Amino acid sequence: MLLLAQALFLCAICAEDAEEFCHWIGGRDAGGLEVTLSENRAVTRSSLRIERRGASVEQDLTQEIVKGKNGEITASWTFGPASVLQRGRASWSPKKAGELRVSMPGRADSVVPIAPDVMLWPADITEKMRRAARDVAGVHIASFSFQVSAVSILDLMPEGADPLGDFTDSIRYRGTLKEGASVSQITSWISPSAGQVKQISSGGGLVVVTQRVELGPPESFGPALFEWTIRKLPTTQFMAWRDEFLVSGLPDLVETPQQKKVGSGEYLLSRAAAPSLEEARQLPYRNIGESGAADARYLADSPLLGLNDPSIDGLLARLGAGKGATRWELACLVNTFVFNHIRDKGLEVGFASAFDVAKNPSGDCTEHAVLMVALLRRLGVPARAALGWAGLEVGGEASLGLHSWVEAKIGNRWIPFDPTFDQCPAGAFRVASSNSDLASIAELVWDACPPLDTALGVRAAPIEVRGDLLAIDDVRISVPSGKWRLSQSGAIFWEHPKLGSILVSGNIRTLPAADAKYVHVADAPPARYTKSLRQLAIDCGKNRWLYIEGLDEGGALEALREMKIETSGGED
Numbered sequence: 170m171l172l173l174a175q176a177l178f179l180c181a182i183c184a185e186d187a188e189e190f191c192h193w194i195g196g197r198d199a200g201g202l203e204v205t206l207s208e209n210r211a212v213t214r215s216s217l218r219i220e221r222r223g224a225s226v227e228q229d230l231t232q233e234i235v236k237g238k239n240g241e242i243t244a245s246w247t248f249g250p251a252s253v254l255q256r257g258r259a260s261w262s263p264k265k266a267g268e269l270r271v272s273m274p275g276r277a278d279s280v281v282p283i284a285p286d287v288m289l290w291p292a293d294i295t296e297k298m299r300r301a302a303r304d305v306a307g308v309h310i311a312s313f314s315f316q317v318s319a320v321s322i323l324d325l326m327p328e329g330a331d332p333l334g335d336f337t338d339s340i341r342y343r344g345t346l347k348e349g350a351s352v353s354q355i356t357s358w359i360s361p362s363a364g365q366v367k368q369i370s371s372g373g374g375l376v377v378v379t380q381r382v383e384l385g386p387p388e389s390f391g392p393a394l395f396e397w398t399i400r401k402l403p404t405t406q407f408m409a410w411r412d413e414f415l416v417s418g419l420p421d422l423v424e425t426p427q428q429k430k431v432g433s434g435e436y437l438l439s440r441a442a443a444p445s446l447e448e449a450r451q452l453p454y455r456n457i458g459e460s461g462a463a464d465a466r467y468l469a470d471s472p473l474l475g476l477n478d479p480s481i482d483g484l485l486a487r488l489g490a491g492k493g494a495t496r497w498e499l500a501c502l503v504n505t506f507v508f509n510h511i512r513d514k515g516l517e518v519g520f521a522s523a524f525d526v527a528k529n530p531s532g533d534c535t536e537h538a539v540l541m542v543a544l545l546r547r548l549g550v551p552a553r554a555a556l557g558w559a560g561l562e563v564g565g566e567a568s569l570g571l572h573s574w575v576e577a578k579i580g581n582r583w584i585p586f587d588p589t590f591d592q593c594p595a596g597a598f599r600v601a602s603s604n605s606d607l608a609s610i611a612e613l614v615w616d617a618c619p620p621l622d623t624a625l626g627v628r629a630a631p632i633e634v635r636g637d638l639l640a641i642d643d644v645r646i647s648v649p650s651g652k653w654r655l656s657q658s659g660a661i662f663w664e665h666p667k668l669g670s671i672l673v674s675g676n677i678r679t680l681p682a683a684d685a686k687y688v689h690v691a692d693a694p695p696a697r698y699t700k701s702l703r704q705l706a707i708d709c710g711k712n713r714w715l716y717i718e719g720l721d722e723g724g725a726l727e728a729l730r731e732m733k734i735e736t737s738g739g740e741d
Contacts (some may be wrong), residue, residue, distance in 0.1 A: 187363075192217060193378040193387055200227075202379065204291075211291040220469045233677045234291060239263065242289050242314045255522060257472075259315050261289055271318055273322055274474055280319075287311045287320055302340045303361035305329075314348060317610045322347040333367060334384050335373040336360045346370065351613075356565075358449035400558075400619050402567040403627050404659050408560055408569050409590070410713045414438045414598050417626035419619055427585065428601055439445045441584045444497045448580035449684060451496045453549030460551070466606050467578065469550035474543040475524035475605045481543055484510070484527050488544065496550045500577040501593040503548070507541045508591035512680060534573040535613075537588040541575045542607055549631055551578035554605045555585060556613060559628075560598025562676060565660065569600070569619060576604060590677045592712055611618060634661065641675065642736035644709055651733050663717070668728065673717040679709075698725045709734050 180349035191198040200216040208235070217228040230248040237243070244259045257273045261283065269281045269289075288294050292311055301308045308325040317732045325344035333339045339358040358367040359381075367380035367387075378387045405411070417435040424430055454460050457468045470476040478599040488506050490499055508700045513531035521529070523543035526536045538554045544553035552575055559572035574595050576583040583604075585595035603614050619625060634655040637648050651665040663671040685699040698720075705717040705725040717728055 171409055177565075185595075189382045190379050191382050193380075194376070198386075199377075201382070204431070206292055206295065209238075210234070232315060234289070234315075236290055244289075244555065246316050246318045255525070256316065267552070268312065270528040271315075271472075279472075280634065281318060283311075284311065284320075285311065287313055289313055299361050299364055301325075301327075302338075304358040305340055306343070308342060308359075319347065319609050320658075321350050322443060323355070325355065331358060333358050333581045335361055336366045339366050341483060348515050356475075368733075373645075399571075400625060402560060402569050402625055403565050404565070405560075405562070405627055405629055406632055406659055406661060408562040408567055408598060408629075409592075409596055409677045410641055410644065410675045411628065411629045411690070412440045412597050412642055414560070415626075415628040416598075416600070418623045419625070422601065423603075425601060426582065427599065436600075438597050438599060440597040442580070443594075444579055444584070448582070451579060453494075453496050453499060454551075464578065466549045467553050468546050468549070469606070469608075470546075470607075471608045472725075473522050474546065474609060475522055476543055476547050478524035478527070480524045480527035481547060484544060485547060489547060494548075496577065496579045499548050499550055500545065500579065500584070503541055503544045504575075504586045504588045505591050507537050507544070507588035509680075511537055511588075513679070514589070534589045538573040538575050539607060541586070541588045545575075545577055553583070554607055554613070555599075555601055555701070556605060557602040558600040558619060559587075559596070565674070565679055569598075569625065572599070573613075574599065580664060590712075592677065596677075597663050632661070639673075644713065645735045647733045647735075648731060649733075663728075665728070668720065668724050671728070674716050674718075675709075676714055676716060677712050678714050679706075688726060688729065692725060693729050693732070694734055695730050696725075698722055705729065707732070707734070710736065 187205040188204065190202040190204075192201060199319065202213070202215040205212045213230070213232040215230045216621055221634060228248065230246065232244065232246040234242060240263045242261045245257070247256045255273070257271060259271045261271055266285065266722065267283055269283045270278055271281055272278045285291075287314070288297070288310060294312055294733070298308060299312060305327045308323060310323040312318075312321050313324070314321050323344070323346050325342035328341045328343055331339055331341035336358070339360045342355075342357045342359060344355050344357075346355045353370045355366065356369040357565055360366050360486070363381075367384065368380070370377050370379075380387065388527045389496045405414075415430070415431070415435065415437055419434050419436055422428060422430070422436060422575045427439050429439075431437050454464070454468065458470055475481065488502065490502060494502070510524065511530045515532065521532055521536050521539070523536075523539045523669070526532055526540045542552045542554055555574050556577050557572060558569050558626060559574070561568055561570050572589075574585055574587040574589065576585050585599060586593050587595035590596065600619070630642060632655070634653045636652050639646040639653045639661065648663055648665075651663060654662045654664050654670075656662065661673050663673050665671055680702060681697060682699050684701050685697050688705075689699045690696075694710070697706050699706070700722065703719050703721065705720055705728060707715040707729065709715055715734070717725070
């Protein structure tokens with residue numbers, strides 16, 4: 170998302186000579202932008218820096234555009250965090266005015282169709298903006314954002330004179346900036362003498378201010394990035410285990426089998442049903458030529474994937490998928506493989522391509538999703554990225570966080586999978602905003618944003634706590650020694666006559682700590698004990714893990730021997 174934001178700044182901000190701009194998000198200085206324009210050369214240097222949940226996310230971009238004596242244009246660029254810099258080149262000639270050739274390392278050249286009105290030379294954009302401001306006329310500019318390989322459409326209408334600092338001749342404009350599937354609301358100040366002075370872009374509730382450094386900090390801000398990406402939810406115990414939620418306070422959403430509207434702002438969110446026998450037997454495509462047009466776009470390569478990169482070949486060799494594996498089997502296998510491959514699960518990577526993640530296994534949900542899509546497409550399974558929000562429970566607190574996951578086509582259904590959390594299929598609490606074939610980063614859009622000022626209501630089937638029985642949906646956990654207790658805060662305790670009051674919670678599998686070890690007790694489910702955490706984790710099946718806190722190793726073994734776990738289909 171941060172990379173897309175940088176691209177949106179660049180396509181609407183042009184300057185002559187050397188001009189400097191600052192980025193502001195949520196009242197914080199988020200980096201800067203410098204544009205230098207001469208007669209035949211335009212250089213842009215941009216940095217975007219954001220602090221989020223203790224992690225620093227940085228994206229840098231350097232772009233150079235050169236105009237030849239016969240009007241030909243070449244562009245080169247690097248962008249991304251330093252660890253996974255992406256590079257590209259593009260060329261255009263008046264002799265073939267309808268196409269732009271794009272080259273990126275490790276991939277075949279691509280030819281992008283260019284309409285006659287698309288402007289490639291920054292000086293032309295600058296002049297058109299100044300002329301519009303001079304005449305107090307509307308602005309319509311089609312330009313090409315090289316780093317995201319997408320055409321941008323800027324449409325602005327003047328609102329009148331609005332002087333800013335020393336830029337006394339500024340005209341304020343309002344309109345939209347469309348890039349791929351992304352549409353941002355734009356307020357812009359353009360000076361007939363100085364060009365672009367200030368821009369406020371708003372998309373999905375995130376407000377980004379970019380303005381000349383001479384203006385100082387802006388007076389008003391939108392939400393900070395952390396506030397925009399996280400919403401607090403009512404506490405719901407065992408959230409990751411649940412198969413269904415009724416959520417209120419949501420914006421209008423596209424309905425899917427897992428997201429059904431039941432009232433104004435109210436949706437029933439559910440986990441996808443397991444595949445039917447026919448679906449479970451469906452084989453992948455052997456080659457893209459077997460697919461029709463509907464599936465071909467979800468098997469195709471793109472600059473974000475790099476399907477033929479040697480690093481993807483290496484991961485497929487490690488994956489070891491059987492020759493007769495079905496689509497469902499491959500999706501589940503790849504889902505868990507990606508979860509295990511990306512061991513550094515952090516927010517420091519803004520957005521990386523699949524082949525970058527293959528080489529540098531770090532990142533958050535977008536890196537998990539893009540890598541899983543790439544591997545599935547290489548295996549002949551149509552796959553796409555889903556964008557939206559997910560309900561999370563961390564440290565006993567529930568929240569709704571900006572998220573991306575994967576949808577694989579099995580039968581006639583797009584079934585959600587979540588490699589970030591190793592969920593196959595994905596958990597029920599997914600608020601889907603849009604989906605993307607990952608043709609370019611401009612197709613990644615979180616456009617349905619839960620409002621910041623409205624509390625979300627969440628309802629799920631009640632947990633049954635009765636004596637020695639704890640029942641969550643189809644899982645029944647009994648403890649012959651002691652009894653279960655539900656506290657006023659909603660926490661669940663096992664009151665054991667010998668071990669005392671033991672805190673119990675349910676979540677998904679986490680990557681094991683260095684000192685974690687698996688423990689085996691006859692007739693008990695798989696489990697692991699982590700001494701540093703004094704924690705016993707029990708596998709209850711279907712990536713539902715029971716976490717028991719505050720036990721030494723002897724107590725953990727005793728608890729594991731005594732606990733009996735069953736599902737509605739029998740012992741799991």
